[in-house]
Amino acid sequence: MRRSGIDRLPRAPQGAFDVAPGRLGFGCASLGSRIGAADGLRALGAAYDQGVNWFDVAPAYGAGDAESLLGRFIKGRRDHLLLTTKVGIAPPRRLGAIKLVFALGRPVIGVASGLRRAFRQVSATRNVHAPLSPDLIEQSIGASLRRLGTDRVDIYALHDPDPADVGRDDVARALERVIARGQARQVGIAGTADACRIARKLGAPYGVLQMGVADMAAARAEFSGGAQPIVLHSMFGVDGLKRRVERLLAQDRARIQRLVAAGYADEPGRAAAELLADYAFALNPQGVVLASMFDARHLAVNLDRASRPTTMQAIALLEDMIGRG
Ligand SMILES: NC(=O)c1ccc[n+]([C@@H]2O[C@H](COP(=O)([O-])OP(=O)(O)OC[C@H]3O[C@@H](n4cnc5c(N)ncnc54)[C@H](OP(=O)(O)O)[C@@H]3O)[C@@H](O)[C@H]2O)c1
Structure with a gap:
């Protein structure tokens, strides 16, 4: 399917990927939960039309529905985009009840971030780590591919793994078999800096490392310039960093004038x-x-920032305001 919009998104180096990744990727954690199917598919289409070609998903996302919805979206577009899915976190236990709550409460949950936070804090709604094993790795990729309606993903990542699991031989061998069968082009880690650090040291089979912006900020000297491409998530801060920066700017006119x-x-x-x-x-x-x-307003801002030359002054400006790392 051809893109209908203007693609001005800069690309990262192609490296071992089938197509060069756009610098801005789309995270699908809320697809099917906070965000319903129609709105979700519309947003994915708008991003794709403007050059976004990296889509990040996991079996647990969207209360278990994100992979199937993304599968509907990629039909006819598969060869033009890059997909990450993961293994190691299962959807929440009380799935039926959760889906009902999201279906009924979507209009409210969509706008009320306090309610969203409260919902995440109820333990039965939290995703649960599944013990990592070769069986789980092999069975989970098959199920993900079925839901996604494709024969391969580009990256198959351990989802927030215990760092000790990253170094396990049986895990590495099972991941290599996934690549050998053509079910994934590459495997990687999507987790903490500690887990990525071990994968960094091991190299193969881990080809791609994904972590939160806060983790990268604290460990950037270590992770800059290595052979494995880096993917960052949670740029607005799971801990409410955006709200904090916004508050600091609102409180002090000198700060905003500097910006x-x-x-x-x-x-x-x-x-x-x-x-x-x-x-x-x-x-x-x-x-x-x-x-x-x-x-759509978030997509527009993020595309605009991604399309500008990368500016290192942002590091000094932000860290002067909030302190380093
Ligand atoms: N271990 C892992 O594998 C892992 C962990 C965390 C995240 N992830 C991946 O990374 C993706 C993104 O992470 P995230 O959801 O934690 O953080 P995020 O992308 O920083 O999003 C947090 C919130 O910021 C909003 N937002 C986006 N752009 C904005 C803008 N320009 N201005 C104001 N608000 C904006 C989003 O709203 P809207 O969506 O409503 O536009 C969302 O509610 C996830 O969806 C998931 O795919 C992976």
């Missing part, structure tokens, strides 16, 4: 988003930065 002088927006919410996006791209100048962007 305006550096070319950022005059409004604290917009300036915080622009600065945090620039920060993520600056921390990972050769790689991909993922964002959830089901809101």
Whole structure:
């Protein structure tokens, strides 16, 4: 399926990928839960039309529905995009009840971030780690491919693994078999800096490392410039970093003036988003930065920032404000 929009998104080096990844990728954690099918598919299409070709999903995402919905989206587009799915986290236990809550509460949950946070804190709604084993690795990729409606993913990643599991031989061999069968082009880690550190040291079979922006910020000297491409997620901060930056800017006019002088927006919410996006791209100048962007305004801001030359000044501007790492 041809793209219908303007593709001005810069690419990361192609390396071992089948197509060169766009610098901005789409994270599908909310597809099928907070975000319903129609809105989700519309947002994926809008991003794809503007050059986004990296889609990140997992069996647990969207209360277990994200892979199937993404599968509907990639039909006819498969050869033009890159897919990551993962193994090691199962959907929440009370899936039926959770789906019902999302279906009924979507209009409210979509706008009420406090409610979203409260919902995540209920233990039965939390995703659960499944003990990693060769059987799980082999069975989970088969199930993911069926849901995605494709014969391969580009990256099959251990989902937030215990660092000790990353070094296990039986895990590495099972991942190699997944590659040998053609079910994944590459395997990787999507987890903490500690887990990525071990994969970094081991090299093969781990070809791609994914971690949160905060982890990368704390360990950037270590992870810059290696052979494995880096993917960053959670640029607005699972711990509410965007809200914190926005508050700091709203409290102190001198801060926002400094940002305006550096070319950022005059409004604290917009300036915080622009600065945090620039920060993520600056921390990972050769790689991909993922964002959830089901809101069209979020997609527009993130595409705009990704399309600008990477600016290292974002690192100093943000860290002067919040402290380092
Ligand atoms: N271990 C792992 O594998 C792991 C862990 C965490 C995340 N991830 C992946 O990374 C993806 C992104 O991570 P995330 O959801 O934690 O963080 P995120 O992309 O920083 O998104 C957090 C929130 O920020 C909003 N947002 C996006 N762009 C914005 C902008 N320009 N201005 C203001 N708000 C904006 C999003 O809203 P909307 O979506 O409503 O537009 C979302 O509600 C996930 O979907 C998942 O695919 C992987």
